[in-house]
Amino acid sequence: MVKRTSFEGDSCPIARSLEAIGDWWSLLIIREALFGVRRFGEFQGKLGMAKNILATRLRALVDLGILKVAPASDGSAYSEYVLTPKGHGVFPVLVALRQWSEEFDDHPEEIATILVDRDKGRPVKKLELHAEDGRVLTAVDTTLKARPRRSRSAG
Amino acid sequence: MVKRTSFEGDSCPIARSLEAIGDWWSLLIIREALFGVRRFGEFQGKLGMAKNILATRLRALVDLGILKVAPASDGSAYSEYVLTPKGHGVFPVLVALRQWSEEFDDHPEEIATILVDRDKGRPVKKLELHAEDGRVLTAVDTTLKARPRRSRSAG
DNA sequence: CTCCGTTGGTTGCATAATGAAACTGGATTG
DNA sequence: CAATCCAGTTTCATTATGCAACCAACGGAG
Incomplete structure (x- = not known):
């Protein structure tokens, strides 16, 4: 193939x-x-x-x-x-891509637009990943676990 | 071309x-x-x-x-x-893709892993986009503005 | 209803990207 | 210095992309 x-x-x-x-x-x-x-x-x-x-x-x-x-x-x-x-639901993906570009692009001056809060017209904050208790997590603060198998009897 | x-x-x-x-x-x-x-x-x-x-x-x-x-x-x-x-810096993009799949995939039972807080082993929260004042923003709460041109004299 | 321009596509063909497998060359082993 | 593994490169068939041309349905003028 x-x-x-x-x-x-x-x-x-x-x-x-x-x-x-x-x-x-x-x-x-x-x-x-x-x-x-x-x-x-x-x-x-x-x-x-x-x-x-x-x-x-x-x-x-x-x-x-x-x-x-x-x-x-x-x-x-x-x-x-x-x-x-x-x-x-794809919106966060697009925001993440946008922010990555804003932060790391080699020619950020060529970026024409910024994403702003519609109400205030102020730039949005960076996307943040939080733990259940509210701590901000970076990549190294996370890990993968096997998805708990939903038992066939559970509702 | x-x-x-x-x-x-x-x-x-x-x-x-x-x-x-x-x-x-x-x-x-x-x-x-x-x-x-x-x-x-x-x-x-x-x-x-x-x-x-x-x-x-x-x-x-x-x-x-x-x-x-x-x-x-x-x-x-x-x-x-x-x-x-x-x-x-690409990490948030990957998280966003992961969460989109977790939320909308037609066969979520085939997803083998979940992203967890390394400390607690608990699932992370959904990525959130915040305004400067802390409000959570969805796509409709945002809009694009022209990037303010950094004047050549400003530091 | 017919002429004719616009919108919303489909078809054809050239070219670029992808992918499996074979090949190359250096490093390691013996 | 032969055998083997790692890290790629090359080769070639297949697939996807993209431009252009074509086509069909709609809409307005007459």
Whole structure:
């Protein structure tokens, strides 16, 4: 099999996520969708991508339950693509990517935008990972454990 | 140009991140590196990827300043790949991907591991985005602003 | 309803990236 | 200095990407 290796059956949740949204365009499509982009032509124009690629990606994202097709919205008989809750759930991933770029990019001056609190217009804080007791955790403060198997009798 | 479109000059920081780590393998390599994997063969064995792809990716990650080559470590004259601070900075991205999978995957029972606080062994909390004043922000609570141009006279 | 431009795609083909396996070369062992 | 392992590189088939051209459905003018 020379197919692009699939992580579909992989037990690592990161690999599973990448299987769904780990390609060049999907995350950018979701980013646009989070900003309210809904129409095929709008995605195509903003992202500057080929229409066939866009069509393929949109279909895949719909199949994955990240986007859903809305029959209409502004009168025209064309359909639109709107985020599902699963799609909205990608937001932290995008924020993490953005903040990584802001912190480590070699040419941060080329970054045109900052993410701000809509109410106050002030920059957001860095994403933080907390322990149950509230401590902030870095990578070395964490480790992996086998997922506790939910017994078949438990509710 | 039929080249895979590059986001190198893009002003969107998300695109810029994807340019660096938005491919199938890079994030998995970084994930392994965060767990202490350092040797070529170790990466290759754990990830089950072709050696040529691994070699290409490792070189790219080194060029990007995400990994660096350490001349030795355990006596053997081979080199190792260790994360730079920039590489460690990817951790939140991986956590975000993991949590997205945990929350929205269609088959969460196939996920083998959970991320826990090393001290307590308890699961970590969800990543949270906070405003400056501490409020938790969701996607709709945020918006983008033009990055304030740092004037050439200001320190 | 027909002409014609726009929106929303699909199809074709060239090129680049991916991947399995074979190959290379240095280091270690004996 | 032969056998073997580690760390890659090369080769070649397959797949994905991307541009361009094509096509179908819609919408307005007449």
